[in-house]
Amino acid sequence: GAGVSQTPSNKVTEKGKYVELRCDPISGHTALYWYRQSLGQGPEFLIYFQGTGAADDSGLPNDRFFAVRPEGSVSTLKIQRTERGDSAVYLCASSTKAGVNSPLHFGNGTRLTVT
Amino acid sequence: DAKTTQPPSMDCAEGRAANLPCNHSTISGNEYVYWYRQIHSQGPQYIIHGLKNNETNEMASLIITEDRKSSTLILPHATLRDTAVYYCIVRVVTGGSNYKLTFGKGTLLTVNP
Numbered sequence: 721g722a723g724v725s726q727t728p729s730n731k732v733t734e735k736g737k738y739v740e741l742r743c744d745p746i747s748g749h750t751a752l753y754w755y756r757q758s759l760g761q762g763p764e765f766l767i768y769f770q771g772t773g774a775a776d777d778s779g780l781p782n783d784r785f786f787a788v789r790p791e792g793s794v795s796t797l798k799i800q801r802t803e804r805g806d807s808a809v810y811l812c813a814s815s816t817k818a819g820v821n822s823p824l825h826f827g828n829g830t831r832l833t834v835t
Numbered sequence: 836d837a838k839t840t841q842p843p844s845m846d847c848a849e850g851r852a853a854n855l856p857c858n859h860s861t862i863s864g865n866e867y868v869y870w871y872r873q874i875h876s877q878g879p880q881y882i883i884h885g886l887k888n889n890e891t892n893e894m895a896s897l898i899i900t901e902d903r904k905s906s907t908l909i910l911p912h913a914t915l916r917d918t919a920v921y922y923c924i925v926r927v928v929t930g931g932s933n934y935k936l937t938f939g940k941g942t943l944l945t946v947n948p
Binding site for chain 1: 879920922937939
């Protein structure tokens with residue numbers, strides 16, 4: 721079946737611009753996660769949704785970062801006033817529910833480059 | 836979540852078993868051991884998880900020591916396509932809302948022909 725889909729796969733933007741990254745989770749998955757991965761590092765947690773609400777946004781680095789999931793399916797990660805340090809691969813994952821026996825299934829990420 | 840310690844890199848010959856160790860000496864009784872891997876330019880892929888019993892699936896086996904302070908992921912017949920970064924993660928089991936995975940740097944497994 722279809723996995724987690726992330727678009728675009730690559731995004732190049734200029735410093736100071738606004739970007740939106742989209743995630744389509746696996747159909748029926750109620751839990752959705754955003755991670756960020758810098759070169760040579762493991763993925764770093766940003767935010768987690770259970771349904772439409774953000775259950776844990778403790779990983780968002782600052783108020784330039786915001787994520788929504790208005791209908792409990794597709795999610796958009798929004799970054800305002802981008803900085804060169806925001807350059808990374810942004811990963812999205814989903815699971816059937818929020819629980820230890822519900823493994824996360826990851827997409828292949830969006831590579832964001834801020835010039 | 837408890838911290839894990841993994842070797843930064845390992846090599847394995849194609850067709851042989853790959854045994855990837857992980858130390859999690861501060862693991863709590865309500866934490867599971869999860870393994871993921873990440874092939875270059877792809878997202879992490881779930882492999883297996885367990886609490887205290889050994890587990891096996893079509894991809895790998897997970898051996899957890901009796902005191903649960905360490906575990907080993909076993910790929911029984913490694914292929915070139917198993918070359919990846921392997922992450923060992925402990926994940927809390929609670930009725931709360933925090934189910935995130937906390938990744939370390941993992942082990943880069945290189946399978947050689």
